[in-house]
Amino acid sequence: MTSQPSPDKDKHPSTTPPPEDDRKPESPAQITRPSWKYALKTTIREFSADGCGDLAAGLTYRSVFSLVPTILALVSILSIFGQGQALSSVLEEVRGIVPTETWDTISPLLDTLLSTPAPGIGLLIGLLTALWAASGYVKAFGRAMNIIYDVPEGRGVIKLTVQMYALTALILVLGALSIVIFVVSGPIAEAVGNAIGLGSVAVTVWNVAKWFVLALIVVVVVALLYYATPNVRQPRFRWISMGALIAIVVSVIATLGFFFYVSNFGNYNATYGALAGVIILLLWMYLINTILLVGAEVDSEIERARQLQAGIEAERELQLPARDTKASDKKAEQLEQQVEEGTNLRLSEGETLEAPSGDASRSDAPGRSDEPGRDTDSAPKVEQPK
Template structure:
């Protein structure tokens, strides 16, 4: 128990020393810049795939407060029903550039955690950020397609045993598990590749596990608070939804960066 308490103290001290709170505020700005280009790209791309609008938006609605969903629906939901090739190409450029800035901000925070200097060239670091952005887009597409094809395949297999109704119940329960696995893969890859230091996957599992669980718990908790107790519209008026979105992105940045700090502390303790 003492080791756990000491470890928590180490993580907390490193979070304070590395100014994770300040970096999370910076990261939330880049998250905001990359959020809508990413959604525009995904929602336009989905127009070419056998995916329903509600299933796409449901992936976000599971974790985001209702006010954020209203903001998203108001601005981009109609894009799902329009197949604009030009908009898709613009979305690709905007997504790659904006999201790569967010990855670079994360890289800066992780490098501080590992106490290393970014000595990779601008081109190399930017290419790495873009490659990770493309990878995350692919993972998100897979996450959207799995419920569609997984359910069809599962219902087909279970129909041979007369258990189609039972499978639907089981599948709805597995939906959260599938989402958690997808998030875990994204975080694990991020913690492995982003820092300017050699990290093995086994040294990134605990930070990824913390980020996966904590982000979902914190997002659901924040969503419950906003939907049931917080009245941001009364304080900020029409900007209420935007303020909620910024707070959610800020909290997400803290969780993701803390996961990287956990990996850095574990690596530091092993070296000692």
């Protein structure tokens, strides 16, 4: 199994089995115990081989640069629907969870962003700019997924950009919807309860139900990242895969545990001083991105186990066709041309990039031998004994 996708890797749809091969087990219950054991072992090995720790660091870098544009985009979307102050209410709730050092670091920035007006055409321009910047994380996540699935990026620049922008916009809309549900739903539920004669009962029920709705939105976002970002045609869209379930549950537990540790035991101020809040935020982002990549590795290795159990040769690489191979085919052709030019440069000893005329190469020409710097015509002749 290789950890880095190469441009010339054969992932054409015509040369690989269909994503939904009838021989594959349909449900996790149909996967045998040895297959589960194999998937667990390969997940651990591939996480290291794919360099997921470094990939998570890269995603954290992209997260930092996408954080401010994402907030701007959410403010713009909420302003369109007259809910510009909804995000402020959510942040007040978050304030009680986030460590004090981190909140003191980011709160001035948040206050500036939330107080920036964006009416009319300015709102549209700001939204498009924020969408462009926020899509950087989604694109980076797609590149990481391609490494995990061992497939080169074959989608062209325009096609890939449009897909990633659309996915980013959908995720932002879902994020804005979750904010509205969290903030505005209480009064709405109370009004509906009074109208139907339930009163406070409706509010109580909704205060519990909204957390399930918010959890559903998180599930959809993770499912979209896992399904739409890599350049592979996966078997089918799963609302909740095994890897996604692990990623979501572990992320929630890890977040609560991390912030509890920082608030009660961590002493980052003594080590990092004024940068303590930034360091805590970066560590949390790195933790979440690492967990997301672990979930992606789990899904890919379960798919490998399904293929092996079905008799498909997937020991070295997954047998999933690429969504598109146009860009990767072009890169492969460019690589072959570069190799050919390098060969010509070597044979001509740095004189030309073009192929030598005739069928014979310089290395086979008279007066040259396989040894560098040795001329067969000038070599001393040894007399044979009579």
